[in-house]
Amino acid sequence: MSTSDATGATALGRALRPRTKLLPEHARGHNRSLVLQTLFREGARSRADLARDTGLTRVTVSDLVAELIADGYVVELGQREDPRPGKPATLLDIARDAHQIIGVDLSQHDSFRGAVLSLDGEVVHRREVPLDGATGDDALAKATALTRELVGLAAVPVLGIGVGSPGIVDPAGRVQSAPNLGWAGVDLQGALAAATDLPVVVANDANVAALAEHSFGGASSDVMLVKIGHGVGAGLVIGGIALHGSRxxxxxxxxxxxxxxxxxxxxxxxxxxxxxWLAAPRLDAALDAAADDAARSEVLAQAGRRLGIALAPVVGALDLAEIVLSAPAHLLDGPLPAATLETLRSRTMAEFHDHVALRGSGLGEDIVLRGSAALVLAGRLGVS
Amino acid sequence: MSTSDATGATALGRALRPRTKLLPEHARGHNRSLVLQTLFREGARSRADLARDTGLTRVTVSDLVAELIADGYVVELGQREDPRPGKPATLLDIARDAHQIIGVDLSQHDSFRGAVLSLDGEVVHRREVPLDGATGDDALAKATALTRELVGLAAVPVLGIGVGSPGIVDPAGRVQSAPNLGWAGVDLQGALAAATDLPVVVANDANVAALAEHSFGGASSDVMLVKIGHGVGAGLVIGGIALHGSRxxxxxxxxxxxxxxxxxxxxxxxxxxxxxWLAAPRLDAALDAAADDAARSEVLAQAGRRLGIALAPVVGALDLAEIVLSAPAHLLDGPLPAATLETLRSRTMAEFHDHVALRGSGLGEDIVLRGSAALVLAGRLGVS
DNA sequence: CTTTGTTCGTACGCTTTACTAACAAACATG
DNA sequence: CATGTTTGTTAGTAAAGCGTACGAACAAAG
Known part of the structure; x- marks a missing residue:
């Protein structure tokens, strides 16, 4: 039979159930994304390079590239300088200046933040509006106004709008529950799409942050991001796919x-x-109350140990390779990460999990903004 | 653009990275599996029914079905009895008697078990060989001999051989580490394939058990199976896909x-x-040592609470919908499951996780055997 | 300067895949 | 018996990717 090789090399990982039909045009979209993705991650290369990288033929790559150039997502850079035998290659690259992305971060306690970003996830313009305790429709209005302002700041066409929101966000971009903002069943994606007439993607802030680490932070394909702010949340990327859970x-x-x-x-x-144990306000209060450096250090170490205790079963169950912490810098500078890792190792099986890496995020305060850009890149171009 | 809809309805869940090219023939394999799967799960139906169920056209379904009939995986049952207007439909079904599956369970402490199963996962023949403390090559020889005997018992062609092994099993079916059997880097899949000349799939026993619950136990698409035996292990199915972890x-x-x-x-x-706290030998010893029923009950409740403590972070992180326990019956009859669920609820956020279902497996001692069959069905037919 | 070999990108024809349109067969219903 | 409905099949068509072949452009060697 043709579904599988005769040796039965298919393993557990391929035990997935097809749920929907798959047409040749879907295959083309996939291959189109594959080309775009290779260009995006590996940088400028020729059609022949892309063919080698993707396994597609030069002919097919040429066809896909022509389509991508026509759509304005790819540009020719000219001939490669490097002197080699044979016809010189024409370098291609993503049209990095042809589009920009709007990223919105609603996860801060007292303000909404947003930015115009390049396709590479670099912040071009930045705006912030104080929340002033707004909730419900007021908060939604502030988010809408911020987004509109950002769209106005974009110098080139906007590829899409990505939003990281606190709370439970369903796949349609409705915020099912965000107590701090007084939102329940708010169709944030729909509201922003109506207000801007642009493609909008909304997801949970921590999940978005995890995507940022995966796309821009060099994280592996099995990573958990723990985001410490006013609350504590996490985002998971497993096998390169963002996890959303049953609800x-x-x-x-x-x-x-x-x-x-x-x-x-x-x-x-x-x-x-x-x-x-771990929320930033609680930790800051504890640090303020501490008598001396040693006491402060112990506060952070204690927090780290608690995090390790909580993460150990997750690391064991998922066989995670990497854990990234995103928190205000002064919380990560101290003994917190080391205490987490130490606790993690002492509570899991060394044989399996001594390779677990734990590090602070290098993306800083912009992690959700950049993750929002990654969200748009993933949704619109299939790049991540 | 065509990669995504204009409303940006793509959410986090679709944030997956294409890694390999996708050809039209892969699409056909997918659709073939889709038809087979519908037939497998929904039972006998006509080509027109399949077209409605899958979204493919009647023409395409006819073509795929013809191929499946030619390959011997599908049979025509004759016309539908139900009197309806229009031309009577020709019912189709999986050729459930045309193939059998060999399932092997190496997870028992003192014996290897195996069975010949029908495509529906029903045990047709059963064999068991005592392990007698065999390890290394001896254990491998016993497993090979058992498998060969089972292949001989099959009355019809064998679709494939599925094996649930303890320890760490890589995607190629090599047992990287199984201390109890003295295996390290043993190419079990290769050895059995060479001995039988049949497709072989090997996976971890608990993962295989999780697959069994998903395929035959009515479990949802986000389920964790906890297998309590000589040790304690778990298998996870997330979004209908079996998780294998970074290592x-x-x-x-x-x-x-x-x-x-x-x-x-x-x-x-x-x-x-x-x-x-939870391994069967430990629990049995504690039960034997207990003075009376109340003490025995407390032993089980304590074990259940400990399991709940361990699972709480996993349930929170993954937003699991369902947890299934597989253990000797006398351990599940008592207060253990209730204590686990109670602990789980008291340690997670009720708002999110009060819908978590926890139950004992209905598949009993055959869970790994039947999961092995599911493994073969998934690998060979794309059915799960 | 010429020859040789290499590499790049493209043109053409072919196979595969699934679709639309149309139709004959077979049945229930009025 | 005429009509409408449903089924499954037979064309013919559009899309996707491949293999082959070819011209263009270059480096290296003679």
């Missing part, structure tokens, strides 16, 4: 109880939630 | 430390590993 609540680990020895009381009513 | 060690939660209050010493050197 689109994947990564909501802030109110998981850590340890079996009680802990501080949480707003949710439980004791010892991860947020009570 | 093919997904689900290895047996040696994750549970709680922050110490615990029994483990063979791995740590204290309080999940296995020390």
């Amino acid at each position: 689109w609540a994947a990564g909501e680990i802030g109110h998981v109880v850590v340890g079996t020895d009680g802990g501080p009381e949480c707003v949710c009513g439980k004791r010892g939630c991860l947020e009570t | 093919w060690a997904a689900g290895e939660i047996g040696h994750v430390v549970v709680g922050t209050d110490g615990g029994p010493e483990c063979v791995c050197g740590k204290r309080g590993c999940l296995e020390t």
Whole structure:
């Protein structure tokens, strides 16, 4: 039979169920993305290079490239300088200046942030509006106004608008639940699309941050991003695919109880939630209350250990390769990450998990903004 | 552009990176599996029914069905009895008697088990060989002999051989590490393929069990199976896809430390590993030592609570919908599952996770055998 | 300066795939 | 019996990618 090779080399990983029909045109879209992706990640190359990289023939690559050039996503750079035998190659690259992306970060406690970004995820313009305690429709109006202003700032056509929102966001971009903003069932994607007449993608802030690490932070294909801010959330990329969970609540680990020895009381009513140990306001308060450097150091180490306790079962269950922490810099500079890693190792099987890497994010405060750009790139171009 | 709809309805879930080229013939394989899958899960139907179910046209379905009939995977059952207007439909079904599957379960502590199964995953013949402490090449020889015997028992052509092995199994079917069997880097799949000249698929026992629940146990597309036996392992199916982890060690939660209050010493050197609370031998010993029913009940409740503690972060991070326990019946009859669920709920956010279902597996001792069949069905026919 | 070999990009024809349109067969219903 | 409905098949068509072949452009060697 033709579905599988005769040796049965298919393993668990391919145990996926086809749910929808797959047409040749879908295959073309896939290959188109493949070409674009190669160009995006590997940089300028020739058609022949792309053919070698993708496994497609030169003919097919030429055809796809012609389409991409016609659509304005790819440009010819001219001949390659490098003197080699044979006809000189014509270098191609993504038309990095032909489009820009709008990124919006609604995850800050007291303000909405947004930016115009290049296709490479570099911030070109930046805007921030204070939230002033706005919730519900007021907050939605502020987000809409910010987005419109950013669209006006773009110098070239906007490829799309990416938004990282707190709370539970369903695949249609509706914010099902974001208590801090007083949102429940708010069709944020629809509202922004109507206001701007542009493609909009909305996703949870931590998930978006994970995508940023995957696209721009050099993270592997199995990474968990833990985002410490006013609350604690996480985003997961498994096998290069962002996880969304059965109810689109994947990564909501802030109110998981850590340890079996009680802990501080949480707003949710439980004791010892991860947020009570790790949320930035709580940590800052504890740091302020600490008597000296040693005490401050212990506060951070304790937080790190708690995070390690919470992550150990996840690392074990998922066999994660990489964990990235995103938090205000002063929280990551101290002993927190080391304590997390140490705890993680002491609580999992060294044989399997001593290769786990844990590091702070290099993307800083722009992680959600850049992740929003990655979201648009993924949704519109299939690039990630 | 054509890669995505103009409204940007693509969300996080589609943020996947194309890595390999996709040819029209791959699309055909996909659609072929789609037809086969519909037939497999929904039962006998006509070509026109299949066209409606899959979204393909009647013409295309006819073409695919003709190919499947020629290959012996589908048969015509005759005309539908149900009197309806129009030309009577010709019912089709999977050729359920045309092939059988060999399933092998190497996860028992003291024996290797195997079976000849129907395509529906029903056990037709069963064989078991005592392990007698065999390890290394001896164990491999026993597994090979068992498999060969089973192939001889099959009355019809064998679709393939599925194997659930303890330890770390890579995608090529090599057992990278199975301490109990003394295996390290053993090419089990290659050895069995060479011995039988049939397609072989090998995977971790708990992962195979998870697949069994997904295919035959009615589990949803986001399920975690926890397998309690001589050790404790887990298998995860996320979004209908089996998870394998960055080093093919997904689900290895047996040696994750549970709680922050110490615990029994483990063979791995740590204290309080999940296995020390939950492994069947440990639990049986504790039950034997218990003074009365109340004490025995508390032993099981304690084990359940520990499992809940370990699972809470995983449920939170993955937003799991369903957890299935596979264990000797006498361990699941008592208060263990209820204690796990209760602990899980008290340690996660009710708002998100009160819908989590936890239940014992209905597949009993054959779970790995039937999962092996599912593995073959998935690998060979794209059915799962 | 010429020859040789290499590489690049493209033109042409072919195969595969799934679609639309049309139709005959077979049945229920009025 | 006429009519409408459903089924499955037979054309013919459009899209996608491949293999082959070819001209163009260059480096290296004689």
